[in-house]
Amino acid sequence: MPTYPFTGIVGQDEMKSALLLCAVDPLIGGVLALGDRGTGKTTTVRALGALLEGAGLSTPVVDMPLGVTEDRVIGSLDIDAALARGETKFRPGLLADAHGGFLYIDEINLLDDHLVDVLLDVAASGVNIVEREGVSHTHPARFVLVGSGNPEEGDLRPQLQDRFGLATWVTTVTDPAVRLEIVRNRLAFDRDPDAFLASVSARQGELGGRVVSARDLLPGVTLDDGLLARIIGVCAAAGTVGHRAELVVSRAAAAHAALEGRGSVDERDVRAVAKLCLRHRVAREAFETPADVEERLDSVLA
Structure with a gap:
C-alpha cells in the first residue's frame, strides 16, 4: 500500500523540521513528539521513511509495537534452525532491523519499564549484546529513536526523555482553512494514491535532494x-x-x-x-x- 507523502502533510511543521534535522545528523539523538491523538504523528514518521527511500538513502524506519516482547526487540535463538538442523543461530530483532535508520515507538510513554531499560542501554552504547538460551551475539545498533504519545495517558520516564535530542508538542490544528486542506489532501490520497503522489513528486524530490546535499x-x-x-x-x-x-x-x-x-x-x-x-x-x-x-x-x- 502506498505511503502518504511527507510533503503532503499540512501543519505540524515543527515535528517535520525535527525529523529532517535528525535525518541530516542522526547524532542529534531522535525526536519525542507528545500531544493529541489523531494529529498525524505516526503518518509523519512513516512518510519520512518514504521520502528518504525516494532520495536513495538507506535509512529503514522500523515500527516497534507497544505490546512487543523483549525477544522480538533484542533478538533471540532461531527456533526453526534449532529444531530443523540443531543449529544455534541468532534471529535478529527490531534493534538490528533499525540499525542505520529510525526506530519508531508510538505511545512510548506506555512502554514497559524493562523495555525502556533495554532501549536506554543500547541507545547509550550503540551496541546490542544478547546473552541467552545458548546464544551469545553482539551487533551494532545505532538508530534514531522517535517516540510519540499522549501525555494524558501516562508519564515518560525522565531517563528516557533526556535521551531524545529534540522534543515537540503536537497539537490539534485550530485554523479552519488549514484543517480543510488537511482533510482534502487525505481524501484525495485515499481516493487515488498514485495521482496524489504524482502531484507532490516534484516537492518530494526537491526535499529529498536537500537532505542528501545537507548530509x-x-x-x-x-x-x-x-x-x-x-x-x-x-x-x-x-x-x-x-x-x-x-x-x-x-x-x-x-x-x-x-x-x-x-x-x-x-x-x-x-x-x-x-x-x-x-x-x-x-x-x-x-x-x-x-x-x-x-x-x-x-x-x-x-
Missing part, C-alpha cells in the same frame, strides 16, 4: 566560538539539566544550516532549533504548564 555538506559546517558561547549562555539561562543540551543545540544548529545550504552556523540556526532542544530539558516548577516553559524559553532567546 554531504554537514561535515564542513563551522560553528565559531562566539556563537558556541551564545549557545552555552542560552542553555544556562534556561536552566537545563545536565550538559547534553549544549551538544544537541550545536549539532541541530549545524544540521539546520546544512539544510539551508550554508557552510557556517549563525544566530538564525540557533533560534530555529533552540526550543526543540531545550523544552524537555529545563527544570519545570510546580504547576508550570508547557505554555509557561515556552514563554520562559522565548524570554531567554530574546
